[in-house]
Structure formats: C-alpha cells, structure tokens
Amino acid sequence: MRPAIDFRARAHPAWWAFLVHRLSGLALAAFLPLHFWALGRALEGEAALDAFLRFADQPLVKAAEWGLVVLLALHAAGGVRLLVIEFGAWSGLRKDLVAATAGFGVLAGLAFALALIG
Amino acid sequence: MAAARAWAGYGGARVDAELVVRIWRGRESGEFATYRVPRRESQTVLDVVTWIQRNLEPSLAYRYACRVGMCGSCAMSVNGVARWTCRTHVSKVARDGELEIAPLANLPVIRDLATDMSGFFDKWARARGRFSGAATRRDGFARVDPASSARRAADAGIECIGCGVCYASCDVVAWRPAFLGPAALNRAWTLVNDERDTAGAERLRAVAGDAGCHACHTQGSCSERCPKGIEPTAGIAGLKRLVARAAIRGKL
Numbered sequence: 001m002r003p004a005i006d007f008r009a010r011a012h013p014a015w016w017a018f019l020v021h022r023l024s025g026l027a028l029a030a031f032l033p034l035h036f037w038a039l040g041r042a043l044e045g046e047a048a049l050d051a052f053l054r055f056a057d058q059p060l061v062k063a064a065e066w067g068l069v070v071l072l073a074l075h076a077a078g079g080v081r082l083l084v085i086e087f088g089a090w091s092g093l094r095k096d097l098v099a100a101t102a103g104f105g106v107l108a109g110l111a112f113a114l115a116l117i118g
Numbered sequence: 119m120a121a122a123r124a125w126a127g128y129g130g131a132r133v134d135a136e137l138v139v140r141i142w143r144g145r146e147s148g149e150f151a152t153y154r155v156p157r158r159e160s161q162t163v164l165d166v167v168t169w170i171q172r173n174l175e176p177s178l179a180y181r182y183a184c185r186v187g188m189c190g191s192c193a194m195s196v197n198g199v200a201r202w203t204c205r206t207h208v209s210k211v212a213r214d215g216e217l218e219i220a221p222l223a224n225l226p227v228i229r230d231l232a233t234d235m236s237g238f239f240d241k242w243a244r245a246r247g248r249f250s251g252a253a254t255r256r257d258g259f260a261r262v263d264p265a266s267s268a269r270r271a272a273d274a275g276i277e278c279i280g281c282g283v284c285y286a287s288c289d290v291v292a293w294r295p296a297f298l299g300p301a302a303l304n305r306a307w308t309l310v311n312d313e314r315d316t317a318g319a320e321r322l323r324a325v326a327g328d329a330g331c332h333a334c335h336t337q338g339s340c341s342e343r344c345p346k347g348i349e350p351t352a353g354i355a356g357l358k359r360l361v362a363r364a365a366i367r368g369k370l
Contacts, residue, residue: 002145004292005223005224005286005287006198009195009198014336014337014341015337018337018338085336086336087359
C-alpha cells in the first residue's frame with residue numbers, strides 16, 4: 001500500500017500538544033469513576049473513608065497520585081492554550097503556550113513530589 | 119528540447135557525491151524504486167525527480183509547471199513530509215544522502231507521484247469558496263480599509279496557491295474523509311472577511327458541522343507545513359467563532 005501520514009509528518013510541537021491533551025484527557029476520564037467511588041466511601045461512614053485514605057497513603061498509591069497531578073496540570077494548561085487559540089486574537093500556533101504547558105506540567109509535578117517527600 | 123535538457127542538469131555545479139532516491143511507483147498499490155542521482159550544489163527535490171525522469175525512468179509520472187513556487191502543482195511527500203518540491207532544497211531535507219519521495223497523502227494516486235486533486239478542489243466549492251458580489255461593472259471600486267481587522271484577516275490567508283500540502287498533512291482529513299480540509303476552510307475564511315462578499319450566511323452554513331470547521335482538532339500540521347506561511351488553524355478557529363455567533367443570533 002502507498003505510504004500514509006506517519007510520525008515524520010507529525011513531528012512538531014502543536015501535534016505533540018494535541019497528543020498529550022488527548023491522552024491525558026482519556027486517562028483522567030478513566031480515573032473519574034474511581035475518584036467518585038472513593039468519595040462515595042464517605043456515605044458509608046467515617047470508618048470506611050478512613051480505611052480507604054489509609055490505603056491511599058501507601059507509597060505506590062502516592063506515586064500514582066503524582067502521575068494524576070501531572071496529567072491534570074498538563075490537561076488544564078493545554079486546555080487554556082486551546083481556549084486562547086479558539087477565542088483569542090489569533091497569531092501563530094502558540095508554541096510559546098505549548099512550551100508553557102509542558103513547563104507547567106513539570107512544575108506541578110516537582111511541587112507535588114516535594115510535598116510528598118517533605 | 120535543448121532547454122529541457124539544460125534544466126535536467128540544473129541545480130548548480132556538480133559535486134562529488136550521489137543521492138540515493140526512493141520513489142513511489144504505481145498507484146494505490148505499488149512499491150518504492152531506488153535510483154542513484156548525481157548531487158549538485160543548489161539542487162531542489164524537483165530537480166532530482168526531473169533528472170530521474172529525463173535520464174533513468176522516462177515513464178515516471180509527476181506534475182509541475184512554474185518551478186518558482188507560484189502554481190502549486192509540484193507538491194509531494196519528501197521523507198514523509200508534504201512539501202513544494204520546486205522550492206525545497208535537497209540539502210535541507212536529505213538524510214544521509216537519501217530521499218524518499220511519495221505522492222501526497224489523502225489524495226488518490228493517478229500514477230507514481232501524480233495525485234488526483236479534483237476531490238480537494240471539489241471541497242473548495244463545497245465550502246462555498248466562490249466570491250459573490252453585489253456590484254456590477256458600472257460601479258466604482260470598493261474602498262476597503264487596509265487597516266481594518268477583517269481586511270488584515272483576509273490578507274493573512276489570501277496567498278494560498280492550492281498546492282494541497284496542508285490537506286496532505288492533515289490527520290483529520292485521513293480520519294474523516296468528508297472533512298473539508300484546511301485549504302477550503304482557509305478560502306472560506308478569507309471570503310467571510312471580504313466586505314464586498316454577499317454570501318456570508320450561506321458560507322457559514324456550508325462550513326458548519328461535522329465535515330466543516332468543528333471537526334478540526336487543532337493539531338496544527340497545516341500551519342506547520344504551509345509553504346506560504348499561511349495558518350489555516352487561525353481561519354478555522356475564526357470560522358468556529360463566527361458560526362457560534364451566527365447560531366446564537368439565529369442567523370445560521
């Protein structure tokens with residue numbers, strides 16, 4: 001078959017921003033039911049919620065939580081970039097905002113990691 | 119013929135090197151054939167294709183006309199990226215002395231490197247890409263303020279040469295074949311910003327919906343690859359705003 005669009009055509013910052021936004025969005029959407037289930041523990045009383053919170057204090061769960069924070073930071077900052085493109089006075093692909101999105105993700109990740117250690 | 123032969127050797131002084139060029143032969147199915155081409159100093163990708171056609175493979179099908187980046191007919195996929203080949207220097211795109219040249223993606227192949235662009239231009243028509251005016255030849259010239267925001271928005275998109283590079287770079291066109299594509303939507307955007315045009319509402323209806331501006335995922339490949347530096351992503355975002363405003367005011 002003839003060649004189709006592949007990674008070489010997609011190797012530029014705006015496409016990476018799309019990919020990160022899409023993947024982080026899917027991952028966060030997949031996490032939401034778990035999040036609501038955890039909050040739902042409170043309906044069953046203090047003991048049930050506390051038991052879950054103790055489980056959530058384990059290092060591995062904390063590490064997963066760190067991943068969630070980074071995903072959320074990337075998704076939120078990427079969303080702001082899209083809003084600027086869709087509603088703002090437009091100039092350029094806003095690669096500055098692609099960089100800012102990545103920077104914000106790293107910053108949030110480092111800050112949360114510090115909070116975990118400290 | 120002499121002129122053609124002279125151009126076949128065009129590309130500046132010969133240098134002591136060879137290019138290994140893989141070119142798609144066939145239609146939707148086919149295979150890459152490999153050719154060896156003498157390297158020249160200021161060689162363009164179109165020079166390379168032409169050299170092969172004139173010296174090695176007379177049956178090679180490809181398309182070009184102006185050779186100076188005006189006509190929009192010589193676009194091909196070069197090492198996986200859609201480009202205008204007449205103004206793409208080999209030195210800019212060759213990797214380790216190798217080139218892979220294929221027909222533009224998202225367009226049916228007629229043969230080898232020549233694609234059928236009729237579907238691409240049909241979409242311009244579907245996006246209501248034709249100017250509709252109210253003035254006659256007896257009216258005077260319209261006076262459009264060059265500093266107005268509408269005029270500047272139209273200016274930013276008006277230099278399109280219809281080469282199809284954006285269309286061949288767009289994943290949404292590949293995923294959703296009915297999508298009008300960046301070039302047609304950019305054309306519609308320049309027309310809705312033309313204050314002489316009278317088909318505004320009709321055009322917004324034509325570009326709204328699943329096949330129109332709302333299908334865009336803002337991947338930006340069109341803006342990244344446009345050889346004329348146009349940013350169709352901007353026009354598409356602008357169309358989304360205008361469509362939303364018209365819908366809220368009940369004018370869609």
